[in-house]
Amino acid sequence: xxxxxxxxxxxxxxxxxxxxxxxxxxxxxxxxxxxxxxxxxxxxxxxxxxxxxxxxxxxxxxxxxxxxxxxxxxxxxxxxxxxxxxxxxxxxxxxxxxxxxxxxxxxxxxxxxxxxxxxxxxxxxxxxxxxxxxxxxxxxxxxxxxxxxxxxxxxxxxxxxxxxxxxxxxxxxxxxxxxxxxxxxxxxxxxxxxxxxxxxxxxxxxxxxxxxxxxxxxxxxxxxxxxxxxxxxxxxxxxxxxxxxxxxxxxxxxxxxxxxxxxxxxxxxxxxxxxxxxxxxxxxxxxxxxxxxxxxxxxxxxxxxxxxxxxxxxxxxxxxxxxxxxxxxxxxxxxxxxxxxxxxxxxxxxxxxxxxxxxxxxxxxxxxxxxxxxxxxxxxxxxxxxxxxxxxxxxxxxxxxxxxxxxxxxxxxxxxxxxxxxxxxxxxxxxxxxxxxxxxxxxxxxxxxxxxxxxxxxxxxxxxxxxxxxxxxxxxxxxxxxxxxxxxxxxxxxxxxxxxxxxxxxxxxxxxxxxxxxxxxxxxxxxxxxxxxxxxxxxxxxxxxxxxxxxxxxxxxxxxxxxxxx
Numbered sequence: 001x002x003x004x005x006x007x008x009x010x011x012x013x014x015x016x017x018x019x020x021x022x023x024x025x026x027x028x029x030x031x032x033x034x035x036x037x038x039x040x041x042x043x044x045x046x047x048x049x050x051x052x053x054x055x056x057x058x059x060x061x062x063x064x065x066x067x068x069x070x071x072x073x074x075x076x077x078x079x080x081x082x083x084x085x086x087x088x089x090x091x092x093x094x095x096x097x098x099x100x101x102x103x104x105x106x107x108x109x110x111x112x113x114x115x116x117x118x119x120x121x122x123x124x125x126x127x128x129x130x131x132x133x134x135x136x137x138x139x140x141x142x143x144x145x146x147x148x149x150x151x152x153x154x155x156x157x158x159x160x161x162x163x164x165x166x167x168x169x170x171x172x173x174x175x176x177x178x179x180x181x182x183x184x185x186x187x188x189x190x191x192x193x194x195x196x197x198x199x200x201x202x203x204x205x206x207x208x209x210x211x212x213x214x215x216x217x218x219x220x221x222x223x224x225x226x227x228x229x230x231x232x233x234x235x236x237x238x239x240x241x242x243x244x245x246x247x248x249x250x251x252x253x254x255x256x257x258x259x260x261x262x263x264x265x266x267x268x269x270x271x272x273x274x275x276x277x278x279x280x281x282x283x284x285x286x287x288x289x290x291x292x293x294x295x296x297x298x299x300x301x302x303x304x305x306x307x308x309x310x311x312x313x314x315x316x317x318x319x320x321x322x323x324x325x326x327x328x329x330x331x332x333x334x335x336x337x338x339x340x341x342x343x344x345x346x347x348x349x350x351x352x353x354x355x356x357x358x359x360x361x362x363x364x365x366x367x368x369x370x371x372x373x374x375x376x377x378x379x380x381x382x383x384x385x386x387x388x389x390x391x392x393x394x395x396x397x398x399x400x401x402x403x404x405x406x407x408x409x410x411x412x413x414x415x416x417x418x419x420x421x422x423x424x425x426x427x428x429x430x431x432x433x434x435x436x437x438x439x440x441x442x443x444x445x446x447x448x449x450x451x452x453x454x455x456x457x458x459x460x461x462x463x464x465x466x467x468x469x470x471x472x473x474x475x476x477x478x479x480x481x482x483x484x485x486x487x488x489x490x491x492x493x494x495x496x497x498x499x500x501x502x503x504x505x506x507x508x509x510x511x512x513x514x515x516x517x518x519x520x521x522x523x524x525x526x527x528x529x530x531x532x533x534x535x536x537x538x539x540x541x542x543x544x545x546x547x548x549x550x551x552x553x554x555x556x557x558x559x560x561x562x563x564x565x566x
Contacts, residue, residue: 005029005158006331008143009122010130010171012038014313015299016164017113018054018320024121026328026473031156033128033145035165038114039107043190043280044307045231046072046207046220048314049090050494052098054321058116067112068223069102075310076203078210078262079366080422085262087206093415101314103207103231105224109313130170133161133295140171140294160327162296164320169287169301176289176297181356183363183379184284184306186215187244189253190233191277192222197268198229207310211366212260213373214240214252218307219263228274232257232267235282235307237375253277282307284356290348291341296323303352306359315351318497322347325468329475340475343466343499351497361389365423393420444558450548452523455560456516460503464510467499480504481513481556503556512547513557 009020012034024030055061065071074089091099102109118124127148134142134155142157163171169178198204198221208219215236222231234256236244244252257264286303290296299316326340360382367380382390450456460481467478480502495501505513515525515532530540551557 008158011164015316020122021117022324030122035129042106044312046310047101049096049098051314051317072101073205163301181284186282188282192227194228214256291344358389368424450522
């Protein structure tokens with residue numbers, strides 16, 4: 001049968017509208033199916049600067065300003081070593097693409113994105129409930145949906161289906177398995193307030209996070225006729241299910257709020273709650289595969305992370321961008337399909353694992369603030385030698401080799417230090433710090449030249465992969481050094497999802513590094529290079545010295561063993 005569309009997008013939230021907007025703009029026949037009638041309410045009001053380039057691409061920054069959204073300039077935490085507030089200011093963080101983001105009213109923001117997808121050329125069907133996927137062997141070839149207006153069902157086919165249906169994951173549940181994070185099976189309770197006092201200084205545009213004995217509160221400034229001035233939510237644990245049942249959602253929420261003094265001060269004595277307190281399940285999860293034959297999963301359909309770092313909407317939009325790049329590339333070159341799906345799926349998995357581990361470490365770093373409270377006792381436990389966040393922290397703590405080279409390391413490390421300086425470092429509890437140090441550093445050292453006896457090793461993993469060419473909206477090949485789980489550096493969620501964690505290198509450097517197996521001394525590597533390149537030994541020695549010098553200077557290559565005592 002002939003495909004009716006190039007792409008069908010299931011879901012009209014931020015992930016789906018972003019995907020559809022890009023693909024339609026690049027001339028692909030795109031159908032977006034949304035089961036609701038917009039506008040409709042959602043939580044997840046606080047965005048991150050990482051998604052601002054998407055708004056800029058579509059010319060939507062002014063639309064957000066005209067909608068009255070508060071410009072988000074940073075985050076304030078009452079969390080960690082002391083109960084004094086500390087701040088992350090976006091304008092002080094050079095690796096971010098923007099010095100601000102937005103706090104949004106989701107019903108308005110999602111409508112802006114959906115209208116944009118329609119303007120870009122996507123066909124948008126509302127009140128369209130997707131019932132099942134159409135399969136051809138192991139390939140997803142379309143969907144069957146019910147039309148809300150006629151009540152009839154219709155089958156539509158496409159070269160690709162993007163599941164952006166949120167936690168329902170209508171297609172995802174049929175093609176892959178979902179894995180839950182047992183440490184992050186939580187509950188969010190929230191409502192909206194007007195006549196609040198609010199912050200009286202630069203923090204009046206920050207999201208404010210305060211931990212309390214039963215979890216933590218978010219305080220998000222808003223500017224909404226319907227929802228008022230603040231979104232105020234409590235994230236708590238399923239260990240309180242019986243207590244919530246006994247006290248009711250409102251009673252439990254108010255009791256927790258009474259133990260959050262900073263947020264109470266921000267609310268003030270004249271605040272009025274505008275809606276009943278709502279509760280939603282807040283369970284973190286990821287899918288085994290987020291792309292495969294004929295399908296991509298984006299946003300909450302692919303993974304959900306704890307809301308502590310405000311990643312939800314921004315992650316969905318970046319996933320929409322990344323999936324659209326992969327699909328656009330494959331529609332232009334079908335032979336790339338398997339490679340593009342692998343690129344997307346691997347990036348999603350690594351993003352989830354790195355961010356999940358940092359969140360686990362972030363929770364553990366606040367446990368001493370509430371040492372006797374059930375919620376925090378349950379989140380104190382970490383397997384230090386397996387947690388990426390703990391390895392990052394230990395690397396910072398002992399001031400040793402900072403892990404893998406990273407294209408944005410010098411820009412990103414100051415933000416990492418801001419977090420680490422304010423957390424209670426649970427790595428102090430490691431029984432054998434020398435063992436942790438070996439895990440973090442691998443027992444390697446920096447060098448600026450190599451002797452014949454030195455055993456050089458690649459600092460990271462040498463990889464041939466892809467990167468996004470933003471100008472052409474396509475994937476292009478790249479060779480370089482990428483993520484090594486055992487010796488990581490701090491990096492942002494967006495870096496992983498967009499495949500930016502590769503330090504590109506010249507082919508000559510990659511060819512030489514492929515000879516570094518972690519066992520052969522430099523003299524043997526020179527000999528192997530000589531034979532492979534067809535060069536006399538002395539000429540090979542000179543050439544390898546030229547190639548390896550900048551690799552040593554940037555710590556792309558380390559040396560086995562420790563530096564001699566001074």
